[in-house]
Amino acid sequence: MKKIKDIFNLKDIFNLNVRQEYTIAAYVFCMPFIIGFLLFFLVPFIQAVYFSLSSLELVSEGFILHYEGFRNYAYIFFVHPNFITMFFDTVRQMLVDLPLILAFSFFTAIILNQKFRGQSMARVIFFLPVIMAAGIVLRMEEMDYMTQAVRQGQQAEYIFSGAALRNLFLQARMPDEFIEFVLDSVERIPQIIRSSGIQIIVFLAGLQSIPRSIYEAAEVEGATPWENFWMITFPMLSPLILTNIVYTVVDSFTAADNELVQLIRSTAFGGAGFGVSMAMSMLYFISILIILGVVFKLLSGWVFYHE
Numbered sequence: 001m002k003k004i005k006d007i008f009n010l011k012d013i014f015n016l017n018v019r020q021e022y023t024i025a026a027y028v029f030c031m032p033f034i035i036g037f038l039l040f041f042l043v044p045f046i047q048a049v050y051f052s053l054s055s056l057e058l059v060s061e062g063f064i065l066h067y068e069g070f071r072n073y074a075y076i077f078f079v080h081p082n083f084i085t086m087f088f089d090t091v092r093q094m095l096v097d098l099p100l101i102l103a104f105s106f107f108t109a110i111i112l113n114q115k116f117r118g119q120s121m122a123r124v125i126f127f128l129p130v131i132m133a134a135g136i137v138l139r140m141e142e143m144d145y146m147t148q149a150v151r152q153g154q155q156a157e158y159i160f161s162g163a164a165l166r167n168l169f170l171q172a173r174m175p176d177e178f179i180e181f182v183l184d185s186v187e188r189i190p191q192i193i194r195s196s197g198i199q200i201i202v203f204l205a206g207l208q209s210i211p212r213s214i215y216e217a218a219e220v221e222g223a224t225p226w227e228n229f230w231m232i233t234f235p236m237l238s239p240l241i242l243t244n245i246v247y248t249v250v251d252s253f254t255a256a257d258n259e260l261v262q263l264i265r266s267t268a269f270g271g272a273g274f275g276v277s278m279a280m281s282m283l284y285f286i287s288i289l290i291i292l293g294v295v296f297k298l299l300s301g302w303v304f305y306h307e
Contacts, residue, residue: 052278072279109203
């Protein structure tokens with residue numbers, strides 16, 4: 001009697017090569033998302049596109065849509081005072097945070113992958129920022145006026161404060177661009193840590209999936225730990241680096257404390273209207289797709305896939 005795995009072996013039934021078999025497996029794993037998108041998101045997305053081309057009028061029976069064409073988009077580009085500026089500020093902040101988050105999460109994952117006492121507790125501690133960055137916790141923190149007052153009252157100059165670091169770099173005659181980057185990075189250390197939890201887990205899983213036999217073979221050939229890192233660890237983790245880049249970009253653009261997201265929300269309920277807000281959402285969505293497409297184009301050829 002044939003085993004079940006032999007009966008459903010697509011490779012033998014359809015005479016598939018390895019790449020075709022992997023492609024089918026990829027579509028099977030993506031199928032839940034595809035089905036969910038078609039059932040729950042496709043119709044609302046089409047409605048959002050139509051809303052962005054209309055103005056909404058509230059009536060006793062509900063609402064009435066008045067088709068406006070691209071007038072909402074023209075309002076965003078030529079009339080609205082803040083959207084374009086805040087969009088470029090959001091992109092700039094993402095470009096600053098992206099290398100910091102990747103470097104911190106990669107370095108932390110390497111440390112947590114080592115064997116030491118209290119390893120499990122250390123992993124839990126580094127994952128706590130993910131919970132603390134959740135929407136409901138973030139909203140509670142924003143409503144904590146006492147915490148905000150304490151933060152605003154902390155004006156003392158410490159050794160790692162902005163003024164002290166600026167004076168140190170100025171005395172060292174560092175370039176102004178480098179000084180601004182470092183100061184902005186230091187000020188955002190708590191945000192960087194809070195945004196690195198998922199990336200740490202992804203890198204940690206990747207490190208643990210690298211076969212030990214590869215390192216043993218390299219050690220037999222006389223490779224140093226430095227060479228092992230750049231010739232084995234880094235290439236083997238390159239697909240996960242791309243994954244974390246995509247996740248970080250999306251997470252940065254859709255975070256609950258993103259000022260541009262808050263602007264879009266406030267525009268719908270207290271600004272230029274629901275139609276303009278949906279037009280902003282469509283422009284934001286298209287911009288994110290373009291940025292992700294550029295990322296894939298630039299990095300896809302560099303990624304190493306181990307087969």
